[in-house]
Amino acid sequence: MKKILEMKNISKEFPGVKALSGVNLTIYHGEVMALLGENGAGKSTLMKILTGVYQKTAGEIYLNGKLVKFNSINDSQKAKIGIIHQELNLIPNLTIAENIFLGREPINTFKKIDWNKLYSEADQLLDLLNMKISSKELVINLSIGQRQMVEIAKTLSLDAQIIIMDEPTDALTDKETESLFKVIRSLRSQGKSIVYISHRLEEIFQICDRATILRDGQFIEEKEVKDLDQNEIIEKMVGRKISEQFPTVKVKKGNVALEVNGLTNKFVKNVSFKLQQGEILGIAGLMGSGRTELAKTICGAIKKESGEILIEGERVNISSTQEAIKKGINYVSEDRKKDGLVLGLSVKENMSLSSLKEFTNQFSKIDSIEEEKVVDYYIKSINIKTPSKNQLIKNLSGGNQQKVCISKSLMCKPKILILDEPTRGIDVGAKKEIYDLINNLKKEGLSIIMISSEITEILGMSDRILVMHEGRISGELPENEATQETIMSYAVGIKEEK
Amino acid sequence: MKVNKDFLMKYKSVLGLIVFSVIMAFVNDRFLTLSNVLNIFRQTSINAIIAAGMTFVILTGGIDLSVGSIVAITGAVVAALIAGGMNVVLAVLIGLITGLLAGAVNGIIINKGKVQPFIATLAIMTLLRGATLVFTKGKPISIGYEKNAEIFNKIGAGYFLGIPIPIYILVAVFIAAYYILKHTRLGRYTYAIGGNEEASKLSGINTQRIKTYIYAISGVLAALAGIIITARLSSAQPTAGSGYELDAIAAVVLGGTSLAGGVGSVIGTVVGALIIGVLSNALNLMNVTSYYQLMAKGIVILIAVLLDRKDR
Ligand SMILES: Nc1ncnc2c1ncn2[C@@H]1O[C@H](COP(=O)(O)OP(=O)(O)OP(=O)(O)O)[C@@H](O)[C@H]1O
Ligand SMILES: [Mg+2]
Numbered sequence: 005m006k007k008i009l010e011m012k013n014i015s016k017e018f019p020g021v022k023a024l025s026g027v028n029l030t031i032y033h034g035e036v037m038a039l040l041g042e043n044g045a046g047k048s049t050l051m052k053i054l055t056g057v058y059q060k061t062a063g064e065i066y067l068n069g070k071l072v073k074f075n076s077i078n079d080s081q082k083a084k085i086g087i088i089h090q091e092l093n094l095i096p097n098l099t100i101a102e103n104i105f106l107g108r109e110p111i112n113t114f115k116k117i118d119w120n121k122l123y124s125e126a127d128q129l130l131d132l133l134n135m136k137i138s139s140k141e142l143v144i145n146l147s148i149g150q151r152q153m154v155e156i157a158k159t160l161s162l163d164a165q166i167i168i169m170d171e172p173t174d175a176l177t178d179k180e181t182e183s184l185f186k187v188i189r190s191l192r193s194q195g196k197s198i199v200y201i202s203h204r205l206e207e208i209f210q211i212c213d214r215a216t217i218l219r220d221g222q223f224i225e226e227k228e229v230k231d232l233d234q235n236e237i238i239e240k241m242v243g244r245k246i247s248e249q250f251p252t253v254k255v256k257k258g259n260v261a262l263e264v265n266g267l268t269n270k271f272v273k274n275v276s277f278k279l280q281q282g283e284i285l286g287i288a289g290l291m292g293s294g295r296t297e298l299a300k301t302i303c304g305a306i307k308k309e310s311g312e313i314l315i316e317g318e319r320v321n322i323s324s325t326q327e328a329i330k331k332g333i334n335y336v337s338e339d340r341k342k343d344g345l346v347l348g349l350s351v352k353e354n355m356s357l358s359s360l361k362e363f364t365n366q367f368s369k370i371d372s373i374e375e376e377k378v379v380d381y382y383i384k385s386i387n388i389k390t391p392s393k394n395q396l397i398k399n400l401s402g403g404n405q406q407k408v409c410i411s412k413s414l415m416c417k418p419k420i421l422i423l424d425e426p427t428r429g430i431d432v433g434a435k436k437e438i439y440d441l442i443n444n445l446k447k448e449g450l451s452i453i454m455i456s457s458e459i460t461e462i463l464g465m466s467d468r469i470l471v472m473h474e475g476r477i478s479g480e481l482p483e484n485e486a487t488q489e490t491i492m493s494y495a496v497g498i499k500e501e502k
Numbered sequence: 503m504k505v506n507k508d509f510l511m512k513y514k515s516v517l518g519l520i521v522f523s524v525i526m527a528f529v530n531d532r533f534l535t536l537s538n539v540l541n542i543f544r545q546t547s548i549n550a551i552i553a554a555g556m557t558f559v560i561l562t563g564g565i566d567l568s569v570g571s572i573v574a575i576t577g578a579v580v581a582a583l584i585a586g587g588m589n590v591v592l593a594v595l596i597g598l599i600t601g602l603l604a605g606a607v608n609g610i611i612i613n614k615g616k617v618q619p620f621i622a623t624l625a626i627m628t629l630l631r632g633a634t635l636v637f638t639k640g641k642p643i644s645i646g647y648e649k650n651a652e653i654f655n656k657i658g659a660g661y662f663l664g665i666p667i668p669i670y671i672l673v674a675v676f677i678a679a680y681y682i683l684k685h686t687r688l689g690r691y692t693y694a695i696g697g698n699e700e701a702s703k704l705s706g707i708n709t710q711r712i713k714t715y716i717y718a719i720s721g722v723l724a725a726l727a728g729i730i731i732t733a734r735l736s737s738a739q740p741t742a743g744s745g746y747e748l749d750a751i752a753a754v755v756l757g758g759t760s761l762a763g764g765v766g767s768v769i770g771t772v773v774g775a776l777i778i779g780v781l782s783n784a785l786n787l788m789n790v791t792s793y794y795q796l797m798a799k800g801i802v803i804l805i806a807v808l809l810d811r812k813d814r
Binding site: 357 | 693701703705
């Protein structure tokens, strides 16, 4: 196979962190190369070096055999390398089309933007991605999944020869993922090359030709996907064998911790359910089915219009997240960058943000010794990879940022924990750690609601599953009756309980 | 070499201040005398106190244009009270409460009315300036010559152990501001709100209440500045404090606090205020007229901001 790009012996050092040392990556003509590794292995960093966002400390990059140097993303774009970053970079108050062609708007002879052309070309791109939405829609109104598709459309519009996708399916529904794969296959047949980063290993077997595996910033190996199996990949990524993903944890359920009756507003319709102590309630459904809105309504971030919420049998009135936390309900958002983290603060400051009250004495002074002790405990116990607790959170890899978000909630010692896509962007090893953590919390009698689009995860973890469709609960399944098929049929609304 | 450069960039404002002071010390032998240095600090104290409050506001991503008008209205109220024979402590307390209320009103309009800080505080700035002119009928209010006026005058013009009283006040304000920002929840939340308001809200922070506190702090400190000025001049001027908001913002920005919020420190703000203070003092010593002084100030701000831009 023809090599079109080679990265050789790439090293990258950040102050206090050796992110990459001597990594190789080869990109072949008309192939999809998987780039695999745990959180913090250096995948995103390697891609940022390739696209000129970061400068490498050592190593060479050859494009079609010629030594090249990219000083900025502009340089790499000129060389027809496009990237879809893990963090989305869209401007919310512009339309989809304006975002796609930002800085490259088609203009007529009088320098006026040719709006018709702009929107028709954008619509074509969306069509290609099977997106049934007008390109005149504002990005602010889109779900994360739809935004991801817009990013992809933007890269396609650049006519790139090499397209890097950093966890593109992270926030996509199965359907959207399928359309994306179709696009990837057609790009591949046009002779384009793709670097594909994902923590969903099953996708690697569906779409990738070869895989390059990194561990702790080191190159482990490059192999054809057909010569690999899932266990081998995991072992090489993690450096050890991983025990069973979803061990069954039996816990005697306690009293009803949370009861929701007829909860209704713009997003959710007449939702009722009960949650017991020591129970994990899974909430499945398609993107946009109202799962996140349900969670946000329960925790006071969205107003309810009618219905009631009872905590341990007592009717409560929750009108802000602050009150929810006081009453023992904690919500971990699906969108960590927008709703979860303060990027300019350190790991420590982010982790203690919700529970800072616990660490303040009567003179409202923060007891930093106590604060650091607890922060250190969580960094260690759920294995957050960071050079120090004072590192800025924005310098952590995506998965480690997610762990900080979860720790932030745990530090409030909640009675009811709502986890919205808790393992989004998290590697296999860390997923297992998060699952163990959730199971341990369950053993301690915590009540957990877990929203997830990963059906295996919902099936593996939940004691009971609610399926949502268009803001309603379309089905409730006990653990032993739930299968992928039944969940899907409730989720798409083919089946509905009455 | 690289470490050196990072160091230079990080402490550029302090270094700039030191280098400029050293040069001045050589150029003009009156510059580095004890009385002149104390003079610089005393003159800087007004701006620095207001700027300390402004630092909180800007850290949350907001802005407070009303501080200059709060200086004026507080001065007028306190001068009238003193002239009317009121006890100094009580009068000062009422003055501070005036500023607190004005600041809290700013906060409430911004939070409940969902008005941009710029617009809300612009409106309050105009309103309070008008109120001051109405209250003073456009004329200065003298604090009178009674015993209480004599005591009150010390706040602005008195000395303790050879050092002007306003400098003590300044030091106290900065220690308190530093402590709050560094060691209390209010401080942590200030940075968090400026960094990501939505995430802060979802983390259970009552962002509206915190922001109201912040604007109230800014109001109190502006009132304090107003009291010092009035005390020093023994009278309240209806036009006192006009343009002070811009000097305070300049000090904050020179000190490296980002107007976007979330990043910065009150130590930077002291340095920023001192840069402005040292500059005008130096130009005064060299008999440069105030028109040129303004131009020089503009240029310094511009240079500082451009340097900051390269930083990122
Ligand atoms: N700007 C930065 N400053 C300091 N350290 C950084 C910076 N960017 C990345 N790092 C560190 O480099 C390492 C590699 O991070 P990177 O984001 O490349 O991981 P990743 O493989 O993409 O992980 P994930 O799967 O979680 O996205 C991590 O330890 C991270 O903390
Ligand atoms: Mg990454």
